Amino acid sequence: MNINHYKHWLSTLNSSNKKPAYLKIADLIAIDIEKGLLQTRDRLPPIRDLSAFLSLNYTTVVRGYKEASSRGLIDARPGSGSYIKGKANAQPLRGGSDIEMTMNLPPEPRHPELIAKLTFAMNRLRDETDLYSLFRYQDFGGTLLDKEAGVRLLKPLIDDANVDQLLVCPGIHSILVALLSMLVGQQGIVCTQALVYPGIKAIAAQLGIKLCAIDSDNDGPRISLMEALCKSSEIKAIYLNPTLQNPTTHTISLHRRQAIADLALRYSIPIIEDDPYGLLAENTIAPIASFAPELTYYISSLSKCFGAGLRIAYLHAPSKSLTQRAAGALRALSVMASPVTTTLATHWINNNTVYEMIKMIKTETNDRYNITKQYLAAYNYSAHPNSFHLWLHLPKTIDINPSSVAAHLRSRGVNAVSSAAFCTDNNPPHALRLCLGGSLNSKEWEETLVLITDILEHPAHLSSIGL
Secondary structure, eight states: OOOOGGGGGHHHHHHHOOSOOOHHHHHHHHEEEEEEHSSOOOBBOOOOOOHHHTTOOOHHHHHHHHHHHHTTEEEEETTTTTEOSSSSSSSSOSSSOOSSSOOOBBBOOOOOOOOHHHHHHHHHHHHSSSHHHHSSSOTTBBBBHHHHHHHHHHTOTTTTOOGEEEEESSOHHHHHHHHHHHTOTOOOOOEEEBOHHHHHHHHHHHTTTTTEOOEEETTEEHHHHHOOOOOHHHEEEEEOOSSTTTTTOOOOHHHHHHHHHHHHHHTTOOOEEEOOGGGGGGSOOOOOGGGOOEEEEEEETTTTTOOOOOEEEEEEEEEEHHHHHHHHHHHHHSOOOOOHHHHHHHHHHHHTTHHHHHHHHHHHHHHHHHHHHHHHSSSSSOOOOOSSEEEEEOOOOOSHHHHHHHHHHHTOOOEEEEGGTTTTTSOOEEEEEOOOBBTHHHHHHHHHHHHHHHHHOHHHHHHHTTT
C-alpha cells in the first residue's frame, strides 16, 4: 500500500492530545481497520519509511507496531514485515452481516435420465397431491413419512438413527442458529477449528458468541489444545465440520473423532457435528455421533449432495427430549420447512433419485479434480476427488491481499473466497477457496483453471490492474 495512504495520520499525531505518539499509532491502525481502510493481510510500511514520512523517531514507530501487535491488530514477521490481522471475529454485527457468504455449490449433472426423474417427481406432486395440504401449516420437524425418509438417508452414517430423534428442517443455517441459541447463548464460548464455514462466524457474531480457535494437524483439531481450552474456559459447545471440511477439504480421522468424543464425554460438552459433505465421502468414516450419541447433534442435508436451493436439512439430536427442545427453538426461528420441498425431498429419497444424484455429483467432481491436478501440479493446494471446492495457497510471489485476488477472480466469473472469510483466529493464511461446482461444466472449469494459473504464473498482472 502506498505510504501516502497514511497521510491522514498526521493530523492526529500532531494534535494537542498528550497521549504518547506510539499509542496514537496503534489507535490509528485500529481505527483504519474498523473503517475498512486497512484490510486483513495488508502490509504496513517498513518502520524506517513510516518514521520518515510521519517525522517521528524510529523507536516511536517500533513501539507503535509492538503496541498494535499486543492488541492483536497486526502480525509481525521477521524478514517480511508487519501485516494487518483484522477485526476480532466475535463482535456482534450491526445493520447486516459483513461476513463473506459466497456459496459453495455442487456440480449440476446434465444427465437426461436424471433430469427426467426430477421433472417426473415435480409433475407428480402437481397431479397427484392435494396441493392445499401442502399450503397449510404443519408441526415442526416433518411428517412421519418425511422423518422415515430422513432416517433412511442417514442410516449409512448413523446406524441407530430413528424418527423420534430426527427433525426435517429448512436448511443447515437455521439449525445452527437454533442450536447456538439453545446450547450456548449470548456471551458463550464455542470451541472450533481455526478455519470454519463462514456461516457459523456470521451466526456467532449476530448472537454475541465467541469462537475459540484450535489449530489442527493432518488428523483434525489437536486434542491437547482442545483439552486445555476445556479446562481453562467455560466452553458451551464444540462445533466441527468433520468431512471434506469447508474450506480445506480435510477429513477428521477415525481415531481423532473417537478422541474428540471422549473429551466431550469427560467434560460434558455438547458437540455440533455439521456434516453436509458426509454423504459424498467415498469411504465413510463413522461420525462423532457414533461415539458420543448422548452429546452430539448430527446435521446432514441435501444442499451439497443434491441442490442448495432445496433447503432441506436433517438434525439427529441426542435424545427424544432434546429433539423436542430443538424443535421448539427451530420453530421459534423458522416455523417449519416448506411442505412442498419436503415432499419432493422425501419422494426423491424413497425412489433412490438422491443416490443417483450423489453418484453423478461424485463423477462430475472427480472429472474436475483430475483436470485440476494437471493445471495446479506445481502449486500448493488441498483437494479431494469427491470435494467440489479446493483450498489454494497463494505463492509468496503474490504479495497481494487474498481478498483482492478473490474479488478480481469473482469479477471474472470465478467462485473464489479469501481465507479471511473462514478465519477465526485473526491470522488468515495466504489462501483462497475455489468452487469447482455450480453450473460450470468440465470445459468451463478448465477455462477457469487457465485464468487461475495465468495469475499464479504472472502475478504482476494483478498489480497492473490496481490490486
